Amino acid sequence: MLLCFLLLNNTIGFILGKEKESKPTSITDLAKQLGLSVSGVSRALNNDPRISAATKQRVQTLARQLNYQPNHLAAGLRKGKSKLLGVIVPYIDGRFFAVVIKGIELAASQAGFNVIICQSNEDVAHERQNIETLLSAQVEGILVSLSRTTHDFAHFEKVQQRGVPLVFFDRILLGTEVNAVLLDDYAGGFLSTEHLIEQGCRRIGHFAGPQHLGIYKHRRQGYLDALQKHGLPVAEELIVYCDTMTVETGRQAMQQLLPARPDAIFSSSDAAVAGALQVLEEQGSRVPEDVALTGFSNEMFTSLTKPRLTSVDQRCEQMGEAAVRLFLQLRQERGNAPPQHVVLEPELRVRASSLRT
Amino acid sequence: MLLCFLLLNNTIGFILGKEKESKPTSITDLAKQLGLSVSGVSRALNNDPRISAATKQRVQTLARQLNYQPNHLAAGLRKGKSKLLGVIVPYIDGRFFAVVIKGIELAASQAGFNVIICQSNEDVAHERQNIETLLSAQVEGILVSLSRTTHDFAHFEKVQQRGVPLVFFDRILLGTEVNAVLLDDYAGGFLSTEHLIEQGCRRIGHFAGPQHLGIYKHRRQGYLDALQKHGLPVAEELIVYCDTMTVETGRQAMQQLLPARPDAIFSSSDAAVAGALQVLEEQGSRVPEDVALTGFSNEMFTSLTKPRLTSVDQRCEQMGEAAVRLFLQLRQERGNAPPQHVVLEPELRVRASSLRT
C-alpha cells in the first residue's frame, strides 16, 4: 500500500517534471478522465438541462479535485464575451476617482466582470492610447472620465462603431450626446451658495474651475443663480478662474481675492479652499466669522482641518455603481435607445467653516 | 468607376447591415482582401524577417485603413500569454494603495501589460475569491497586499503551483518565504522616534497596529530600539495596541494614553494621529509644546491640519514600480532563484507637529 502510494507519487512527480510547468487542468483533461466528450463536460459545467444530474455531479466533483479553473480567454474568444470592463480615469490617486473605482469594481465583480484600469494622466494622447489598449483587450464596455485636455470626440467614435458600450462619468464633453452618469453640480453650487447666504454672508466669492468642463461650469451657474434668487448682485471681481485646483492655486486665488473683501467663498474644490484657509489664517482673518468657506468633494481632510470644512459630497461610490448599471443596461439594449444621463444628487455636509450661528 | 465605387460601397453596407454588429476586422479579413494567407499576414504584422518589406507595407497599410486591432484574447490563448497582470489590495480608496496602484499601472503599461484590480475588502474570503478570478482570467502574475484577516497561506499555493509569479507588497505574512517589496518600516519607526527624542521628548507614546502584520510589528520594534539606543526606558503603559487605525480609534487611543502623561506620540498611522490631535486640542493641550506628534504614511491631509503633521513617507509610487519590476524579473527566471525582498527606505517628513525648537 505504501509502495503503491510512493509509485503513484513518483509518477506524478515525473509527469510534472516532464511538463515542467504543470499545465493547468483543462476541460479536455476532465473529459479524458471521465470518459466523456469535451462538449459533455462543458455542458455539465454550464449546467445545461440536457445533461443528467448524475453526470453533472461526477464532473463537478472531479473538477474540484483537480482544481480546475475555466480559461476565460478561451471562453471569451469563442463567445465573443471577455467579461472585461475597461475604465479610463485622468488619475487614480485622489479620493474622488479612487472611490468611484471602488464602486465600479464592486458592482462589476458582482456582475461577473473584471475591471481593467487605465490612467490618461490628464493627457488626451494617453487617452487615445488607452482606448486602443482596451479595445485590443476585447473589453465589453468602457467607462471613462475625460482628461482635462480632451476637446474632441474622435477617438471615442471608434469605440461606438465597434458596438462597445461607452459610459462617461463625472467629466463629460459639453454638447455631445452620450451616455453618462453625472453629479448635479448645479445643485451642488446652488445649495452651497444658498447655505452661505442663509448664514448671513453677502459678498460671496467663488473659485471657478476650467469652464470647458461641465462640472465647473455648472457649479458656477448654481452659484450665480443662488445669488440671483436671493437678490444679491453678481460681482465679477469676486470670481477667480483657476486652471488647476490645488492647495497652491487656492492660495493664489485667495490672495487675489483679498482686496475685494469677500465675507465668504464657495470653492469648486476642497484642495483650493484648504489653500484659502491657510492664507486667511496667516492674514489673521477668522473663519467663519470674517470669511465663511465651503468646498467641493467632501475630501477626507475636510474633517481634519481647523475649523473643519463644509463641503459638497459627490456620492463617488454611487457614481461608480451607477456607471456599471448603465453599462449593463446598454449591453442589453444593443445600441438602440437614445443616450441617457443618470444624475446623482449631491449632499451638502455642513461643518464649522461655514457655520456662523 | 464611380458606379463601381457605389456598388462596392453598397455591398459593404449590405454586409455590415446583415451582420448587424459590424464585427471588428480580423486578421482573416486582411488576408482575404490582400490575397494572402492568414499566417502571412500574422507574420507581416509581427515583423517576421521571412516576409518581404513590400508585403509588410501592403499589410500594414490595409490594417490601418480597416482600423484593425489585434485580438488579445486569441493571441493570448495561443501563446499562453495574456498580457494581464492581477492586483489585489485590501481597498483602493485611501492614498497609499491608490498611489501604489498608480505606480503599478504606469510600470505595467510600459511593459505592455494591462492591470486588473481586485479588492479584498480586508476579508480573506474575498481574497480567495479574487485569486480564483484572476487565475481564470489567465493573468501572468499577481501582485498582492494582504488583507488584515489573512493568517494562512493556502490560497496562494495554488498560484505558485500554476507557475504564476507572485509578488507581495507592503503587507506580508510573517515567517513566509516569498517575493516581496517592502518599506523598511523598522527604519521608519526608528527615525521617527529618534527625531522625537532629539526634540527633547522623554515620555514617548506609541499607537501600535495589529502585530501579526509585519509592518506594524517592525514600526514598533524601530520605536523600541530607538528608545533603547538613547537610554530611555520602555514603558508598556505608553503603548496602545489598536485593531484598526482610523481617526476614531486614534481618539480612543489618545484618551486611553492621557493618564500616562506622554510628551510625544509616534503613531503607526496618520489617521490615528489626526484623531489624537483632535483630542489633545479639545483637552487644551498644545501641540507640539505639550505633546509632540508623528504619524505614518504622509497622507495628503498631514499638510492641512493645524499644526501640520510630521509623518513618514512610504514611497508608494516607487513601491508599485518596484513590484512590477520584480514580477518582470521573476517571469524571466521561470521560478528558479530564491524568494527575494526589495526594501525601500522611508523618509521622515518633519512638520510643525513635532518641532519644538
Add this chain to the structure above:
DNA sequence: ATTTTTTGCTCAATCGTTTGCGCAATGTAT
C-alpha cells in the same frame, strides 16, 4: 544545365471553450 541555397510564402495544427446538429437508447403512445 544541374544542384544548392535563399527568399517568400502557404498549410495545417493548435490553444481551451462553446454550440448547432445528429444519433443512439430509453420511455411512451398506439
Add this chain to the structure above:
DNA sequence: ATACATTGCGCAAACGATTGAGCAAAAAAT
C-alpha cells in the same frame, strides 16, 4: 409490435491568432 417522443450525450466546426514544417520559385553556386 410499431411508431414517436424524450433524454443524454458525442461530433465537429467554430472563435482569431501563432508557429513548425513544407514547398515552390528565384537566385546563386557548381
